[in-house]
Amino acid sequence: MEVIVDLERCQGHARCEDICPEIFATDPIEGKCVIRQPQVSLALEPQVRLAIRNCPEGALRLRRSKDGAL
Amino acid sequence: MTLHFAPPEPHHVPKDLIFDFDFFHMPHGITDPAEIWHDLRRRGVPPIFYTPRNGGHWVFLDYADIVEAYRDHGIFSTYQTPIPPIEPFPVVQPQGVDPPEHQIFRRLLAPMFTPIAVRDMADALRGRAALLIEDIARQKSCDLIEDFASRFPTATFLHLFGLPEARLEEFLRLANTFFRSTDPEERALNLSDIYQVLDGLFHEKMTRPGSDIASAIVSARDREGNSYAWQDILNCGFLLFVAGLDTVTNTMAYIWRYLAMTPSARHYFLENIDNQQAFSRGVEELLRINAVSNLFRRIAKDTHWRGVEFRRNDRIILPNTLANRDAKIFENPNEIDLNRAVNVHVTFGVGPHRCIGSHLAKTEIIVSLQEWLKRIPDFELDPARPPAGLFGGSVMGFTQLGLRWPSIQ
Numbered sequence: 001m002e003v004i005v006d007l008e009r010c011q012g013h014a015r016c017e018d019i020c021p022e023i024f025a026t027d028p029i030e031g032k033c034v035i036r037q038p039q040v041s042l043a044l045e046p047q048v049r050l051a052i053r054n055c056p057e058g059a060l061r062l063r064r065s066k067d068g069a070l
Numbered sequence: 071m072t073l074h075f076a077p078p079e080p081h082h083v084p085k086d087l088i089f090d091f092d093f094f095h096m097p098h099g100i101t102d103p104a105e106i107w108h109d110l111r112r113r114g115v116p117p118i119f120y121t122p123r124n125g126g127h128w129v130f131l132d133y134a135d136i137v138e139a140y141r142d143h144g145i146f147s148t149y150q151t152p153i154p155p156i157e158p159f160p161v162v163q164p165q166g167v168d169p170p171e172h173q174i175f176r177r178l179l180a181p182m183f184t185p186i187a188v189r190d191m192a193d194a195l196r197g198r199a200a201l202l203i204e205d206i207a208r209q210k211s212c213d214l215i216e217d218f219a220s221r222f223p224t225a226t227f228l229h230l231f232g233l234p235e236a237r238l239e240e241f242l243r244l245a246n247t248f249f250r251s252t253d254p255e256e257r258a259l260n261l262s263d264i265y266q267v268l269d270g271l272f273h274e275k276m277t278r279p280g281s282d283i284a285s286a287i288v289s290a291r292d293r294e295g296n297s298y299a300w301q302d303i304l305n306c307g308f309l310l311f312v313a314g315l316d317t318v319t320n321t322m323a324y325i326w327r328y329l330a331m332t333p334s335a336r337h338y339f340l341e342n343i344d345n346q347q348a349f350s351r352g353v354e355e356l357l358r359i360n361a362v363s364n365l366f367r368r369i370a371k372d373t374h375w376r377g378v379e380f381r382r383n384d385r386i387i388l389p390n391t392l393a394n395r396d397a398k399i400f401e402n403p404n405e406i407d408l409n410r411a412v413n414v415h416v417t418f419g420v421g422p423h424r425c426i427g428s429h430l431a432k433t434e435i436i437v438s439l440q441e442w443l444k445r446i447p448d449f450e451l452d453p454a455r456p457p458a459g460l461f462g463g464s465v466m467g468f469t470q471l472g473l474r475w476p477s478i479q
Binding site: 011012013014015017018019026027028029030031050053054055056057 | 177180181183184185186187347350354411412413414415416418420421422424428429
């Protein structure tokens with residue numbers, strides 16, 4: 001799976017970075033979400049799902065990777 | 071441009087949506103200003119209702135409506151919103167301007183308040199908090215608000231603006247009058263004092279710039295290479311002065327009151343003092359349950375929305391405390407669960423005007439809590455100085471909160 005962010009919706013709450021800093025960071029100009037590593041390992045998937053559910057803007061989602069891998 | 075905002079006459083409001091509610095009035099016997107809001111839900115008031123008090127305004131009760139109002143700035147404007155109406159009201163950049171214009175000052179300020187920028191400030195803030203708390207810990211009791219919760223955010227403002235600690239008392243006096251005075255003459259004088267002080271300090275930063283926010287604002291240039299209008303600079307400074315003081319002060323008052331009454335919560339934070347994620351999760355829950363701000367919006371155009379007729383210039387209050395305890399969104403909304411896994415609270419708002427200082431505010435609370443618990447791990451309400459001076463309005467809180475820790479010092 002890979003995680004994607006809608007930067008139109010993201011307002012820089014940084015809740016994702018708090019919950020899963022392995023995958024999410026924030027940029028130094030607007031403070032919006034930066035995805036460090038879009039490919040989510042099975043080990044990190046629960047944390048990423050939690051980060052997605054905690055985004056107050058609903059700006060994050062998981063999708064099947066382009067190569068079809070889960 | 072002349073603006074005229076006659077108090078709306080509610081011809082367009084059906085009788086069954088009108089309820090008598092005064093968000094400044096604190097009924098006798100309540101112990102928490104937020105109770106007046108939660109009482110609305112208990113009384114079964116409709117989720118969108120109108121009160122004729124304070125110039126007449128709507129109130130939204132549901133999370134979904136509050137969040138949508140924050141996002142839809144085409145209908146719900148932040149321009150000229152005070153309740154009761156004040157005319158003319160200064161256009162405070164960027165809070166009082168709708169997108170896309172608000173982006174001009176928002177973009178200018180954003181880099182100074184990102185998580186990265188705030189992390190760079192954290193050690194300095196921690197040092198200032200520790201100094202204040204060391205003094206307090208030497209005593210056996212304190213008034214949390216007078217001795218810490220009002221001083222620390224003001225000290226933080228001095229730090230942001232590159233001002234010396236020596237000016238703390240001066241800024242505390244300005245802030246205290248601004249937030250607590252009800253005398254119109256004193257308020258007008260205070261407002262002009264604040265602007266005069268800001269004018270002086272921005273001029274100083276123009277000639278001798280430092281690495282602080284005031285210097286960055288005053289030396290910023292727009293796309294054409296011009297500096298910003300002086301009045302906009304002053305209004306922006308004014309917003310930064312007032313927005314981060316009372317909100318943080320009263321959030322801290324609520325949090326320390328809860329911790330004083332809840333040994334298990336003190337234990338949770340002490341146990342997780344070095345566990346950043348668990349500590350932060352607990353703080354998010356305290357922020358959810360202790361949302362002190364009630365935000366205002368103004369209807370930009372006549373609108374039929376959620377089955378209700380709104381007229382241009384109608385005012386609306388978005389009470390974050392109600393959004394944060396909406397059972398349709400939060401499991402056991404009135405229970406405080408420091409390990410709450412999913413917590414989409416709107417204490418800092420959402421959408422384009424989300425509180426730009428949220429990361430700073432959160433860091434102020436986290437470093438204060440850590441430095442406090444290291445020195446004063448156990449404390450309780452001081453019966454000699456109980457929580458008092460409850461007030462409602464756009465920010466809710468107390469003016470006195472006595473704490474004591476006789477058993478440990």
